[in-house]
Amino acid sequence: MARTDTTSVALAADDTNDLLRFITCGSVDDGKSTLLGRLLFDAGMVPDDQLAALARDSRRRHADVPDLLDFSLLTDGLDAERQQGITIDVAYRYFHTAHRNFIVADCPGHEQYTRNMATGASNAELALVLVDARKGLLPQTRRHTYICALLGIRQVVLAVNKMDLVGFREDIYQAIATEYRALAKSLGIATVHELPVVALTGENVGRRSACMPWYQGACLLETLESVETMMAEPTDFRMPVQWVSRPDPSFRGYAGTLCGGRVMVGDEIVVQPGMQRARVERIVTADGDLEQAVAGQAVTLTLDREIDVSRGDVIADVACPAPVADQFAAHVLWMGEEALLPNRRYWLKIGTCTVTARVTSIKHKVDVNTQAELAARRLDLNEVGYCNIDLDHAVAFEAYATNHTLGGFILIDRQSHATVACGMLDFALRRAANVHWQHFDLDKAARSLSKGQRSRCLWFTGLSGAGKSTIANLVERRLHALGYHTYMLDGDNLRHGLNKDLGFTSEARVENVRRVAEVAHLMVDAGLIVLVCVISPFRDERRFARDLFTEDEFIEVFVDTSLEDCERRDPKGLYRKARSGAIRNFTGIDSPYEIPERPDLHLLTHGTRAEQLAEQVVDHLLAGAGLQQDG
Structure with missing residues (x-):
């Protein structure tokens, strides 16, 4: 298929209001790629050379039907897709007619590629949903429709495909259309345009079909040309700052794309999440200054005075801030x-x-096939949950229903940097505005000074049975003898009280470490030297603990003992139970331990007495943390 470049797309219509972004979705083998290929053909977007190549490829795939044109070959571009006959990736296609420009996202039908489908739906204004007339609404049809509704799509074209295989029966078509309208209504989708089609032969695709005289509506191409886009544009001025432009000392501008409303020279604005005010002095573009800018335009704003503005801030109308x-x-x-x-x-x-950010709780997950709300402790691949989210500092936002840019977000794994989730903000939790920090005159420095020491957190990590508690106990005894004020937080002991409600699943281990770290942080704030002994198997949670403290307050001590040595010692008999299956989710057996990459102190226990290892810790603390002169 010859793709139309953006220049020809721009020339096909008078303005960007004639552009329709839509997504094709539905279950596997419903005929999405075939329909889209036929749509491109009927719109006159397949050049002769591509058509000849399509004929050759079709003969190779369908040797028994030499005159058949397999239009799915125009859109299934990946080799894996052609070999399997399915769509895997999201393929964006650009085409136009005399009446409108189109950008279509051809999305995969398999459940395991739901995340790809969500990517395509995130910028679409309309969904073209295909249903096989022989099968009716399938779970994946419901799944895709739910995700489209979740991502703000409020208009659907329902194409009931393969009508030739059910004898062009009107009753079958009407039953499917009625069932789908009820589904769409339950999900808040305002408008459904339905029509019967045969993608393979083009019935009701680019022309009206004589095979179904009982259908008197428009064909698919006419429907797409005439539908009105229904995405409500945010009315309040918002511009997320992408970067601060300083080409020379005389110019400071704030570049970004307006995601709502309009701004004019002289308007008073506010920079959020703070409340700094200024007036717009200039609206700068590559083509010269403007008097005003509107949503969708990329501009650089200069202000009438210098204020602190950084990437990630939002510039908004002072009369209606975010x-x-x-x-x-x-x-x-x-x-x-x-x-x-x-x-x-x-x-x-x-x-x-x-x-x-962290998801503090999963209120429920959603069965996207039935929309039932189910209890959940975790979300697996392609699952949707309604969650509470906590950020490390406040941001300017809008509800997703109001502004997709300031209401939509992604979650990124801190270790792999992979995008692991997309989300839609609903509202701010009330406690976010009701809870404030209370100031007290005495601080950590004063409390430490009264004890004649500097507070620290010694974080002992390692496998069960590695000797963490034994070494930490010796360290505390030594520090106590030297006159220091200490406290021991042991993982097993805490599970009798503070963490009594937690099990040993990955989710429970994350929460276990979070609670212990927060308690240790409070004790360091009280001026104590805190010794923490927890397996803490995951690097991310140990990093969370470290980040609660200043750079020199946290000392990670990796008690490095082989799994074989731990099993040989097995002081609590836990490894034997884990090997027999009596204990599940046991670290080192059926639950992972992520070895520290750069611990502050690495204790190799093989062939070294616990007393010697404890002295290494004390020496490191006294010398490296500067306690010796205070003790």
């Missing part, structure tokens, strides 16, 4: 191969702002 919060309720579509674990930290990107 809400600001650090806790939200949101729908999350999980795209990661590994499950979403509540309280694990991820990077959250919203607009141009990236912050650290």
